[in-house]
Amino acid sequence: MSDQQDKKNSTKADSSAEDDAKSPLNEVKEIRKEAELTQTGSDIKKEDHPEFITVQDPTGEEPIELPTVDGAVLMSTLQASFPGATGLKYKNPKTGANRAVQVDPSGLKLLVPSDGWDNKTFHVIVAPQGERVRALSSADATSAKRRKVGSSDDSDSDDGRDGRSGRKRAVERDSQPVDLIVLGVDFKTSDDCFQKYFEQIGNVVFCEIKRKSDGSSKGFGFVRMASVGEQNKVLAIPQHMIDGRRCDVKVPDGRDKQRPSISRIFVGRLTDKVDEHQLRKVFGEEAQNYVETAVVTDVFIPKPFRGFAFVTLSSAEAAERIVSDSFSKGSLTINGISVGLSIAQPREENQTFGPDYGLPAGYRNRRERDRPDRRPLQNDAVLPMPFARHDFGYRPPQQSSPLERRYWSPGDSSRPAW
DNA sequence: GTTGAGCGTT
Numbered sequence: 001m002s003d004q005q006d007k008k009n010s011t012k013a014d015s016s017a018e019d020d021a022k023s024p025l026n027e028v029k030e031i032r033k034e035a036e037l038t039q040t041g042s043d044i045k046k047e048d049h050p051e052f053i054t055v056q057d058p059t060g061e062e063p064i065e066l067p068t069v070d071g072a073v074l075m076s077t078l079q080a081s082f083p084g085a086t087g088l089k090y091k092n093p094k095t096g097a098n099r100a101v102q103v104d105p106s107g108l109k110l111l112v113p114s115d116g117w118d119n120k121t122f123h124v125i126v127a128p129q130g131e132r133v134r135a136l137s138s139a140d141a142t143s144a145k146r147r148k149v150g151s152s153d154d155s156d157s158d159d160g161r162d163g164r165s166g167r168k169r170a171v172e173r174d175s176q177p178v179d180l181i182v183l184g185v186d187f188k189t190s191d192d193c194f195q196k197y198f199e200q201i202g203n204v205v206f207c208e209i210k211r212k213s214d215g216s217s218k219g220f221g222f223v224r225m226a227s228v229g230e231q232n233k234v235l236a237i238p239q240h241m242i243d244g245r246r247c248d249v250k251v252p253d254g255r256d257k258q259r260p261s262i263s264r265i266f267v268g269r270l271t272d273k274v275d276e277h278q279l280r281k282v283f284g285e286e287a288q289n290y291v292e293t294a295v296v297t298d299v300f301i302p303k304p305f306r307g308f309a310f311v312t313l314s315s316a317e318a319a320e321r322i323v324s325d326s327f328s329k330g331s332l333t334i335n336g337i338s339v340g341l342s343i344a345q346p347r348e349e350n351q352t353f354g355p356d357y358g359l360p361a362g363y364r365n366r367r368e369r370d371r372p373d374r375r376p377l378q379n380d381a382v383l384p385m386p387f388a389r390h391d392f393g394y395r396p397p398q399q400s401s402p403l404e405r406r407y408w409s410p411g412d413s414s415r416p417a418w
Numbered sequence: 419g420t421t422g423a424g425c426g427t428t
């Protein structure tokens with residue numbers, strides 16, 4: 001345990017230089033690092049494992065070194081660097097065949113090969129695109145009222161003038177973590193395993209697998225992280241691997257009116273070559289020009305391909321600016337073609353909006369109307385629509401009692417032993 | 419082919 005302390009301390013000491021090192025983004029990275037170090041792999045011998053293993057980037061970029069923790073490589077670490085990765089392989093020099101790296105039964109760790117990590121170049125195994133797992137067998141026709149919600153960032157410092165607008169880089173405040181829905185959970189996954197998976201990524205304040213009265217799993221669950229930063233880390237991982245099964249984690253379509261939702265971008269005029277990875281990359285980089293801590297939390301490309309996609313960002317501010325700059329300065333180019341961007345319209349027909357946010361009456365049912373985001377834009381980068389204004393300081397209604405009791409802060413001793 | 423899956427109270 002004490003050498004973990006040492007590692008932590010030296011990490012801190014390394015970041016001596018400037019305020020630069022204290023940027024929210026770096027803090028996020030540190031939190032992550034610490035979360036990984038805290039993770040214990042108890043039964044693995046502490047022998048001479050290398051600190052990092054070398055993994056070839058399938059997109060042809062330079063190789064990436066992934067850290068080991070007690071001799072294992074965390075699946076979450078792999079997936080953070082290689083979205084969609086499900087495992088690692090390496091060439092067996094004797095046979096010329098590929099060997100897969102063994103995955104711990106929980107699906108959380110990649111275990112050290114029998115002859116060690118050294119002297120091997122690893123390659124990423126990625127699940128085929130079309131093979132994403134369904135959460136529930138399609139027999140689930142509950143007609144719930146739905147409303148998409150987004151989230152924003154929780155950081156505080158701002159400096160830096162960036163983004164194509166040349167405006168000051170924004171920072172978002174006032175948002176709280178929410179329960180995230182976890183879809184595709186294996187029916188046999190235990191609450192304990194479920195919780196442990198997310199604790200690798202950050203502090204978990206609440207989690208639960210939904211079960212029927214007989215105790216059997218419904219195949220989905222919820223998790224709430226302690227901070228928006230940790231929540232964003234969870235959401236930024238495109239494909240989670242929990243107990244050996246691929247799962248999606250999303251901000252739920254809450255019927256509880258949590259906050260205004262304008263963080264989703266509609267991306268039109270796409271060529272059929274785009275894939276999720278590419279959109280995550282383009283929009284992730286773009287978003288961070290505007291809001292340092294922004295991440296892509298979801299990408300949806302209809303199958304079969306229909307020429308458009310939805311990209312959800314953790315930051316509404318970033319989404320708004322990307323869209324508005326695409327009008328004033330010309331759109332982003334993907335695969336050489338300039339795409340059409342707008343703020344996604346809410347999905348359900350009969351949305352009930354709270355009094356302080358949402359579409360103004362004149363813009364409801366705009367599918368049939370002259371949509372402002374289709375009109376040629378005059379000149380100066382105004383949002384195509386008067387969506388919710390964050391600078392007015394929207395506060396979600398203070399959710400009183402019934403929910404409150406379900407959450408415990410990380411250090412709270414009254415927190416039950418899960 | 420420019421607007422989307424699956425979603426919780428006990």
